[in-house]
Amino acid sequence: MTSGDHRIVGGRVTTGRTLRFTFDGKEYTGQEGDTLASALLANGVHLVGRSFKYHRPRGIMGAGADEPNALVGIRRDRARYTPNLLATQVELYDGLDAVSQNRHPSLEHDRMAINDRLLSRFIPAGFYYKTFMWPKKAWDRLYEPRIREAAGLGVAPSEPDPDHYTQRYAHCDVLVVGGGPAGIAAARQAAEAGARVMLCDDRPRIGGSLLAAADTMIDGLSATEWLTRELAALAALPGVTLLPRTIAFGYYPHNWIGLTEKLTDHLANPAEGMPRERLWQVRARQVVLATGAIERPLVFPDNDRPGIMLADAARTYLQQYGVAVGQRIVIVGAHDNAYRVAHEMAAAGVTVAMVADIRPPSAASGAAQAAGLPVATDARIEGTTGGLRVASIIITALGKTVRHDCDAVLMAGGFTPSVHLFSQSRGKLAWDEGLQAYLPDVSAEAERSAGACRGRFALAEALGDGIAAGRDAASAAGFTASGPAVLPTVALRHAQGHGGHMGAAPTSRDLGKAKAFVDWQNDVTARDILLATREGFLSIEHVKRYTTTGMATDQGKLSNINALGIVSEATGRSIPEIGLTTFRSPYTPVTFGALAGHARGDLFDPARITAIHDWAGEQGAAFEDVGNWRRAHYFPHPGEDLHAAVTRECVGVRRGVGIFDASTLGKIEIVGPDAAEFMNRFFVNAWTKLGVGKCRYGVLLREDGFVMDDGVVGRLATDRFHVTTTTGGAARVLGMMEDYLQTEWPDLNVWLTSTTEQWSVIAVQGPKAREVIAPLIEGLDISAAAFPHMSIADARICGVPMRLMRVSFTGELGFEVNVPSGHGRMVWEAIWERGKAFDMVPYGTETMHVLRAEKGYIIVGQETDGTVTPDDVGLSWAIGKAKPDFVGKRSLARPAMTAPDRKQLVGLKSLDGRTVLEEGAQIVAPSAATTPIGHVTSAYRSAVLDAPIALALVRGGRQRLGETLHVPMPGGPIAVEIVSPVFYDPEGTRIDV
Structure with a gap:
């Protein structure tokens, strides 16, 4: 071991350049390729945070997404501050500035630690349900602010995020989630069969467990050499996309997977304009989940001191980063991985003070003893001592209780398959008694799991499982493997072993009094879970909510199996009887920026404007939001308020003529030989006998019989209808039409096209409306006899194409001039100039509301509330009485x-x-x-x-x-x-x- 820090000879990052960083204002150095966690450990820093509720000192426990304690804030400048990042996933760069969280005022001296020393007995699981019920009004003013001050994690940023984020949709034949040995094998098999393959992994380097497999040979090559060869071969294959720094956070229906790719967080000085993250929305024909397994911690008294961590995480820091997590360590275990770690630590010059195995003697324990390692079997773990870092652990073995001095305790409780994404896909899990774990069973999607995530923990098994999954996925996607599968040969210096334990580890201490943590992130102890079972919470979902174990970002990664074991032992029921909590997306937190993409500021809720919008603004119109549209509310003259302006506009329309921008109405073209039949089935009205060139008021119901939308429909030809909808209902109606056409009536020969943006609609209403527009129209007689109310025709106006409808939402003589939106303002201004001679008034939505109310015309969403039938609003006359069926008829x-x-x-x-x-x-x-x-x-x-x-x-x-x-x-x-x-x-x- 080198002097001055905790680096050892070896590790993948020791040849990198030196980087400077700060943690809580103190300067440190690390090496290129480090994570913040590995760099802190290399500097002997274990204390990185305070616990959620008790404010107990907490240290780095894991090496990846399962880390519960090392949540930090990263600050680049005043506007770039990100809280609640896992130090195990933060890549080190020169100048990185990290701060700890949830401490007052510092990590070493936290005044809120009184919660642990004096108040913990008074704040068990569910204490807030029982304590803060009285007085009722005190929660918002007194209790909640104090609880939030004492608990919680990072502080939300105070400045707008200056970075931008990008989004991308992608399709592939096979998506492989997880870049460990099984995932790499699956990806190569699928790609060699000709499939388009995407392989994503959350780490900066793809490789998974092979990145820390110094004792492993594959096909006669070291793990590093084999990994380099396979990744190069993959990258050279056509149609392969490799995505490091990319985590699959959610598995949604129809093989839709959400991925987030980090693009610049690892760079000291990102190029100007580079996106920070990319959200991938991937639709895959087939999915291979190779998500690996998470090492299981052990539940024993005071198992949360800094320096107590997962044994395989310590292996990762040793082999991948060249960092020894301690100089004198104790390993407590219920799995043979404890001995593998012990051998590797000893070989690196770390003193192994004891390997305490809670199981009986085994071949692995005998081999360790033969190699000179101190071993205790059938051990009981009585607890630990230490303040800001573990100082010793007390072990009982062979009837003797011994305190072992140490600066690190490594836990090897076995491995829990990571089934989160599989569970999110609605796949069914099955309990495996031999492995003491839930495994993927029946898939709900076009998916298969491979490797450790389905209990194939041994490297040779994982590789073989990945090969089979890749070939199977390619075949299901329509591709054929070129030849027989060739299984690689694997040689290990130390056996990966077997075993595992769930629930509380053996101890002489009373877990009803000790602090034996099950969920480190939420400060949930075995005592809390036992209390929940005593108070009658027998469903694991109820235990979860009462104690908060497995909630928030943990989602059961570390806590789930041990919580199940404790409940099982306390209630005398088997694990399958108890069940399993629901794994929810996201698997790890996703930034709001990635989800929003460019939808920020004005793009967050884009304002849709019509071609006449600018003209209305020039006339001094006051605007309002209607759905996503900006519409002229009213046109005030100097000194007029809303009421005065609306009064003048209403009188102007009733006595003369008014002009109104109705472009926001939804417009859908329904075309095809079966267009009339489609209309008959969809609307309550009858459409077969509607003549060409005629209009009819249409009413649309939901399946439950309640009014959903309405609008005027014009028949342009025997096979073509022009359908209008309400402003806010256009997308909803078109979506419902497409749904029925594709799922209920695929036999109908009909095309649906949204034309809302294609037409500007200029409503000219009032007794003088015909006099205003008639001289501007070419090729159409709009006299009362030739063009009666509820007529529609194509013609020209001001030299451009026009679709004219004689309809009225005011009760006056009315025309709706539809012209291509590119000509909308020109035609509007021509009508306006012509209308000046008739004292034409522009009017807005408020006047439109008054005029239609005077006539008793309804507005869907105002006179209807989702529980209104056609008859309720006086529209029973619109229902086609002889029609055999339409949407909502049965209801x-x-x-x-x-x-x-x-x-x-x-x-x-x-x-x-x-x-x-x-x-x-x-x-x-x-x-x-x-x-x-x-x-x-x-x-x-x-x-x-x-x-x-x-x-x-x-x-x-x-x-x-x-x-x-x-x-x-x-x-x-x-x-x-x-x-x-x-x-x-x-x-x-x-x-x-």
Whole structure:
């Protein structure tokens, strides 16, 4: 061992250049290729954090994604601060600035450690459920802020993230997750068969366990040489994509896998403009999960001191990074890996003070003793001592209890297959009694697992399993392997062994009193789990939530199996009876930036604007958001507020002519020989007999019979319909149409095309509408006789193509001029110039709402709330009575849908003649003033009627015409009369002129 630090001769990073970094303001040096964790350990730093709840000193425990303690913040500059990163996954670069978390004020002197010394007996599992229930109002003001101050992890960044992130969609024949020996073997077999292969691994270098396999020979080559050969061969094959620094965080339906690739976090000075991360959304024909296994810790008293870590992690630091985690170590184990680690540590010059095996004597223990290693079998682990680092461990063996001085304790409890992604895919797991682990059983996706993640722990088995999985995946994707599989030969200096233990390790201590940690990240002890079982929480999902074991980012990586073992022993039930908690994505945390990609700032919620938007802005329009669209709300003149402007606009439309931008309406073209049949099945209306050139108001239901959307539909030809939808419903309606066409009616010969953005729609409404637009139109007679209400035709206006619809949402003579969006402003301005001679007014969405309410026209989403049928809003006339079926028809036949006390659309008239009701206000009958029988859906002041008007849904409303009801308000109830919802021109004479 070299002097001055904990580097040893060997390791893959010792030839790298020296890098300087800081941790909590103190400067250290590491080497290129280090992680922050390996560099800290190389400098003898084990204390890296404080525990979540008790603020106990915590050290580095693992070497990868399973690390529970070493969460740090990385600061590049004021705006670039990232909390809660695993030091085991942070690559070292020159100038890296890392800080510890959850300590007040420092790691060495944390005043919140009082939680451990004095308060821990008062804050067991579930204490907050029992303690903070009284007084009720104290939680938000008193308890929660204090608990959050005491617990928690990193501090959220205070500045906007200045980096950018990219996203990519990809398809492949075979996706291999995991770059260990099984994954590499699978990828090569699939690629050599001709499949397009993607291989991802979360580490900077692909290789998995082979990166720390100094005692291994494969096909006569060292593990390093074999790995170099295989990766070079893979990279040379066509269609192969190798993705290091890329973790598969989620497995979603239809073989859709989410990956995040780190691009610049390992660079000291990333090039300007380089993305920080890339989110891959991969659709794979076949998936091979080669996700490996996680070493299982042992549960014994005080097993969380800095310096206590997983034995295989210590091997990784030794062989891959050339770092000895201690100078005098004790290994406690229930698996032969304990002896493999002991031999390698001793060979590197580390003093092995004891190998304490909780199992009986075995061949592996005998071989270790023959090699001169001190070994104790049938051992009991009584606990550890130490402050900011472990100082000793107490072992009972052969009837003697001995304290062994040490600066590191390594735990080898066996290996737990990493089945997280398989479980996320909805695959079924099966308990293997021999391995004491859950293994993948029945796949739900086009997937197969290989290697250690399905219990093939031995290297030769893992390689063979990977070869078989790769060939099988390629075959399932349609490719054939070129020749027979050749299994590599493997030689190991030390056997990888067998064994394992779950639950609490043997000890003389009372686990009901000791702190024997099961979940290091959430500060959950065996005592907490035993308490949960005593309090009746027998389901493992309930135990998880009551104690928080396996929650948050841990997701059961280290804690799950031991928690199951403790519950099993405490309740006398087998592991399969207890079950397994649900593994949720993401497997490891994913940055918000990666998920958002470029959808930030204005791109987070992009504002869609029409071709007329800028013109409206130039006229001083006030805008509002409607769905994703920015729409003109009203056009105020100097000194006018909303009410004054809307009053003027309403009067202008009713007495003369108004112009309105209706471009945001959804528009869908339905074309094909079966277009009419599709329309018949989809909408409630009948469409077969609708003539070409005619329009009809269409109503669309959900499967449950409730109104989903509406709009005017025009028939352009026997095989072509122009369908309009509400502004907010366009995507929803098109999606539903595609769903039915592809899954329910694939026999129909129909094409669906969204044309919302292709057409600018200019609504010209009012008694003088025809006079304004007629001179501008070419090739179409729009007189009342030639072009009656509810007509549609293609023609030209101002020299450009036009689709004209004679429809009205105001109750006045109306036309909707559809022109290609590129000509929208030009045509608008031409109509506007022509309309000036007729005192034309531009009007916005608020005026549109008032005008349609005066006519009793509904707006889906305002007069409907997801529980409204066509009859409820007076649209039963639209239903095609002779139609055999349409979406929602069967649901309409349910008795509840025709009950006489259903809420029905009515009008409301304020009896005082002046009060405008509040939308959403409840309505009650005078005889039952506390029981709502309806609510106000729309309320305005009508300029043309010089009175307030309102629409409402009231129980049995149509039978209550003339009845007086009340609208309770803070200032007192308001008396209203139930009237017809049509306030203006009930005969409809103005629309047909």
